[in-house]
Amino acid sequence: MKTYQSWNLEIEEHVATLTLRTNDLNVMDMPSLFELKEISTEINSNNDIWVVILQGSGKHFSSGVNFEILKKVNEITKDEFKSNMREMQSCFTAFENITKPTIAKIQGFCMGGGFMLSQCCDFRIVSEKTVFSIPLVKLGLTVLMGTNRVTRNAGIAATNELIMLGDKFNPEKALQLNLITKIVSPDSLDDATKQFASKFLQLPPKTISITKQIIRRGDKMSLEESLELEIELQSSLLGTSDLMEAMDSFANQRKPKFTGN
Numbered sequence: 001m002k003t004y005q006s007w008n009l010e011i012e013e014h015v016a017t018l019t020l021r022t023n024d025l026n027v028m029d030m031p032s033l034f035e036l037k038e039i040s041t042e043i044n045s046n047n048d049i050w051v052v053i054l055q056g057s058g059k060h061f062s063s064g065v066n067f068e069i070l071k072k073v074n075e076i077t078k079d080e081f082k083s084n085m086r087e088m089q090s091c092f093t094a095f096e097n098i099t100k101p102t103i104a105k106i107q108g109f110c111m112g113g114g115f116m117l118s119q120c121c122d123f124r125i126v127s128e129k130t131v132f133s134i135p136l137v138k139l140g141l142t143v144l145m146g147t148n149r150v151t152r153n154a155g156i157a158a159t160n161e162l163i164m165l166g167d168k169f170n171p172e173k174a175l176q177l178n179l180i181t182k183i184v185s186p187d188s189l190d191d192a193t194k195q196f197a198s199k200f201l202q203l204p205p206k207t208i209s210i211t212k213q214i215i216r217r218g219d220k221m222s223l224e225e226s227l228e229l230e231i232e233l234q235s236s237l238l239g240t241s242d243l244m245e246a247m248d249s250f251a252n253q254r255k256p257k258f259t260g261n
Helices: 030-045 067-075 078-096 113-118 148-154 156-165 171-176 186-202 205-218 223-237 241-251
Strands: 007-012 015-020 051-056 102-106 109-111 123-127 131-133 182-184
Touching (some): 007 030, 015 030, 015 186, 030 078, 051 113, 051 186, 102 113, 102 186, 123 171, 131 171, 148 156, 171 182, 205 223, 205 241
Parallel strands (some): 015 051, 051 102, 102 123, 123 182
Antiparallel strands (some): 007 015
16 A cells, blocks of 8 residues: 555555644645545545545644645736646545545644545544634635535535634534534544444445435435436445345344445
8 A cells, every 4th residue: 555745544444544644733735635636546446445534643633724835826827826726626526525434533723724624524523622713714815625515514604604704613613503423522532433433334335335425416416316316326236245235134133244245
């Protein structure tokens, strides 16, 4: 398995743990974003991975994108700005498009681009000590990595407040706004995240992958189109050993043993 400068990828018993390790605050720069895009492709193509945990090393999840990148916006042309931003956005989109379930384990600072990366995950387990913010307006800019990632979870009214003001907010508010899944004590964060990930090891991975695609892609479609998507994607499960195992174990009231085939 390839090694990366800014990330550590470990795979154990079908669980991939992806750890950002750039500095004390886990600030992301362009090389780390490009690596994320490459890692996303690797994870997606590895059938041994059934679920992904995303985390930051040390005390913080991520305090965002390197300020030096943002400072350069006044030193480049509009076309260069647009091109650079599209490149950055494509890295987050690549991670969001991973077809396996993704869980963010969040502690410390989760701000700016770090917060937006957490919203690319399907689930977010959060320490009660976490500090959130989306502060780019205070730098004269607005969200660069997908405002709609906040809106689709929190709604327009809450997004107005969080992004237009850029103030810090706590896990309780994040949970109230559907931006996170669960709050736990700092001492319980590791175990709670692992236990949540283990739920997916008891389920057929291809079915979970297809279900994620139906939810994500279907949200952008009409009802009629999403119904057709359900039929089309689920047809690929016919004849698989995991489908037969799921039905047989359910009928015989026993614990299933899935293989990913």
